[in-house]
Structures are given as C-alpha cells and as structure tokens.
Amino acid sequence: MATQKSWIPRAAIALVGFELGLALAYLAMIYLRGEAVPLLDLNGLRSLPSWLQAAHLFAIGGLCLALLRYRQRMTRPVSWFLPSALAVLCLFGGIDELTKLHLALNQFDWKLIYLGILIAIPVLGWQDLTWIWQHHRGPVLWVLAGVGVFLLGGFGAEAMKGAIASELAIHASSQSIFLGEHLRITIEEFGELLGETLILYGMACLTQQALPLQLRLYRF
Known part of the structure; x- marks a missing residue:
C-alpha cells in the first residue's frame, strides 16, 4: 500500500524535472542559435511540449472517466455530471492541443466552450464539490494550485505580452527584445x-483516496 502511494509523488517530481529541462533547453537553443529545433519548440504546433500538454489533459480526463465509471463504489458516490464535465473539458483541451482546432475557429470565440463548461461545473456540481472539499481537501488544494499556476503562467504571460514588448522597445536592443519575448514564451508554456x-x-491522489481499496489494488 505504501508503495502504491509513494510512486505518485516520485512520478510527479520526475515529470516536473523533465518539463524544467525542456524549458531550459529551449532557452539555451534560442540564446545560442536564435531558434529551437522543431521537436523541442515550446511554441511549436506539433512538438514534444505540445504532445506532453495533450498527454497531461488526456490523463486527467482518463482519471475523471475512471471516477465516473466506478462512482457507485465510492464511499459517497458523486453525480455523473461532475466527472463527465471535467472529462469533456480535458479531452477537448487535449484534442485541441494536438490539432490546434481553435485556429480553424477564427470566426468563433472558441474560449466560450471552455468558459461555458467552467461556469456549469460549480453551478451544477456544487454539492459534489462541497463534499470533495470536506473529505479530500489535500488533493483539492493541489488541483487548485495547479489551476492557479496554469492561469498565471498561461493567461498572465499572454496578457503581459503587449506591456513587455512596449517596455523593451523603449529601453532595450533588438536582441534583448528577441530574448525577452522568448523568455515570456518559456514562462507561459512552462507555467501551463x-x-x-x-x-x-491532485487528481491521481483524489482517485487513490476516493476509490475503494480493492478497486485501487486492481487498477494500480
């Protein structure tokens, strides 16, 4: 049982180290060569970082589907809506990351899809969310921390793009502007x-805690 629980933190630490390595490799290539190889391009359409982001989202969606599939065996079954909505959100995000579907929706504000699901989750699933917060607070805090880092790194860095560019244009050389923009890209993508x-x-820990022991032993 201890072995089951201990591999998850080790895997998470290894994954963070790998992601940090990708970010540093990207910055090093930009500084030394002026461009990154396509496979390691943090801003590339089909690159290792992009595939890794999609894998993250598919894995989170898969855990949500597992909770949906076995929810009746939980100590307090959740409704079908909450894991279903989270799974749809993550699976759609993963597909979009691989195919860049939002680029084809230039006549439609694709962010409304995410926004609609995000609003519906607390409105329709508040009872389940309250119970999960009361009984599985640790995993929930990890999930909330992840959401905060994602939003700060992704949307925060994107929102600062114009301000950073204007400031650098006044006080910096073209080389500094170039490096500053790629540093912003690195912060944005690594944050995501x-x-x-x-x-x-957080979702892996929640799944470990919420599912019955016999089912966890079978799955892991």
Whole structure:
C-alpha cells in the first residue's frame, strides 16, 4: 500500500524535472542559435511540449472517466455530471492541443466552450464539490494550485505580452527584445505544463483516496 502511494509523488517530481529541462533547453537553443529545433519548440504546433500538454489533459480526463465509471463504489458516490464535465473539458483541451482546432475557429470565440463548461461545473456540481472539499481537501488544494499556476503562467504571460514588448522597445536592443519575448514564451508554456502536472497529481491522489481499496489494488 505504501508503495502504491509513494510512486505518485516520485512520478510527479520526475515529470516536473523533465518539463524544467525542456524549458531550459529551449532557452539555451534560442540564446545560442536564435531558434529551437522543431521537436523541442515550446511554441511549436506539433512538438514534444505540445504532445506532453495533450498527454497531461488526456490523463486527467482518463482519471475523471475512471471516477465516473466506478462512482457507485465510492464511499459517497458523486453525480455523473461532475466527472463527465471535467472529462469533456480535458479531452477537448487535449484534442485541441494536438490539432490546434481553435485556429480553424477564427470566426468563433472558441474560449466560450471552455468558459461555458467552467461556469456549469460549480453551478451544477456544487454539492459534489462541497463534499470533495470536506473529505479530500489535500488533493483539492493541489488541483487548485495547479489551476492557479496554469492561469498565471498561461493567461498572465499572454496578457503581459503587449506591456513587455512596449517596455523593451523603449529601453532595450533588438536582441534583448528577441530574448525577452522568448523568455515570456518559456514562462507561459512552462507555467501551463507545471500547472497541468499539479492538477494531474491532485487528481491521481483524489482517485487513490476516493476509490475503494480493492478497486485501487486492481487498477494500480
């Protein structure tokens, strides 16, 4: 049993280390060569970081589907809506990360899809969320930390893009502007990867705690 629980933190730490290595490798290539190889391009359409983000989202979605499948065996079964909505959100995000579907929806504000699901989750699933918070607070805090890091790294860095560019244009050389923009990209993409890893870790811990012992032994 101790072995079952201990591998999850070790895997999460290893994953964070790998993501940090990708970020540092990208920065090193930008500084030394002026460009990154396509496979390691943090801003690339089909690159290792992009595939890793999709894998994170699919894994989180898979854990949500596992909770949906075995929810009747939980100590307090949750409704079908909460794990279903989270699974749809993550699986859609993973598919979008692989295919860049949002680029084809230039006539439609694709963020409304995410926003609609995110609003529906607390409105329709508040009873389940309250129970999970009361009985599984540790994993929930990891998930919330991951969401915060994801939003800060992703949307925060994107929102600061214009301000950073304007400031650098006044006080810095073209080389500094170039490096500053790629540093912003690194912070944005690494923040998203790190946030997804923390969410995945929290969901894995929640699954370990919420499912019955016999089922956990069977699955892990």
